[in-house]
Amino acid sequence: MAGFYDYSVRNPKGEDVPMADFKGKVVLVVNTATGCGFTPQYKDLEEMYHEFHDRGLEILDIPCNQFAGQTPGTDDEIHEFCTLKYHTEFPQMKKSDVNGENELPLYTFLKSQKTFEGFGSGPKALLMNTMLKKIDPDYKNNANIKWNFTKFLVDRQGNVVARYEPTTNMKDVKDEVEALL
Numbered sequence: 001m002a003g004f005y006d007y008s009v010r011n012p013k014g015e016d017v018p019m020a021d022f023k024g025k026v027v028l029v030v031n032t033a034t035g036c037g038f039t040p041q042y043k044d045l046e047e048m049y050h051e052f053h054d055r056g057l058e059i060l061d062i063p064c065n066q067f068a069g070q071t072p073g074t075d076d077e078i079h080e081f082c083t084l085k086y087h088t089e090f091p092q093m094k095k096s097d098v099n100g101e102n103e104l105p106l107y108t109f110l111k112s113q114k115t116f117e118g119f120g121s122g123p124k125a126l127l128m129n130t131m132l133k134k135i136d137p138d139y140k141n142n143a144n145i146k147w148n149f150t151k152f153l154v155d156r157q158g159n160v161v162a163r164y165e166p167t168t169n170m171k172d173v174k175d176e177v178e179a180l181l
Contacts, residue, residue, distance in 0.1 A: 012075035033148035042086035114163035
C-alpha cells in the first residue's frame with residue numbers, strides 16, 4: 001500500500017505538490033472553508049504555523065466546497081479571503097473534493113489510516129451529530145470527512161497519527177502537534 005509520501009495535491013496554479021517534499025516534517029492536513037462556523041480556526045492554525053513552522057510544522061490548507069457550499073469562489077478569491085482576514089502564510093492548495101468519486105487520492109489514504117471516531121461532547125458536537133443524522137443516517141459508520149476543518153496529523157516519518165474533527169479543541173490539536181516537533 002502506498003504511504004503518505006507517495007501522494008501529491010495540486011496548488012492553485014495546477015502544479016503538483018508532492019507530499020515527499022515534506023519528508024522529515026510534521027504535517028497537518030486540513031480541509032477548509034471560508035463561510036463556515038469553524039472558519040475562525042484559520043486564526044488558530046496561523047498562530048500554530050507561525051509558532052512552529054521553524055521547528056518543522058507544515059500545514060496544508062485544502063479548500064473544499066462539499067459541505068453546504070461553504071467555500072464558494074475561485075482559488076484566488078479563497079486565498080485573498082484567508083490572507084486578508086486571517087493573514088495566513090501556510091500553503092493553500094487547489095479547491096478539491098475530500099469525499100466521493102472525485103476525492104483527492106490523498107484523502108482516500110488519510111481516511112483509510114484514521115476513521116471517524118465521533119465529535120466528542122459539548123454543544124458543537126451535539127449540533128454536528130444532529131445535523132449529520134439528517135444528511136447521512138449512517139455517518140458514524142464510515143470514514144468520510146464529515147465537515148469542514150477536519151484535520152489529519154502526520155508525523156516526521158509519514159505516519160498518520162491522529163484525526164481531529166472540527167469540534168476538537170484547537171488547544172488539544174496544538175499540544176499534540178508540539179509533542180511531535
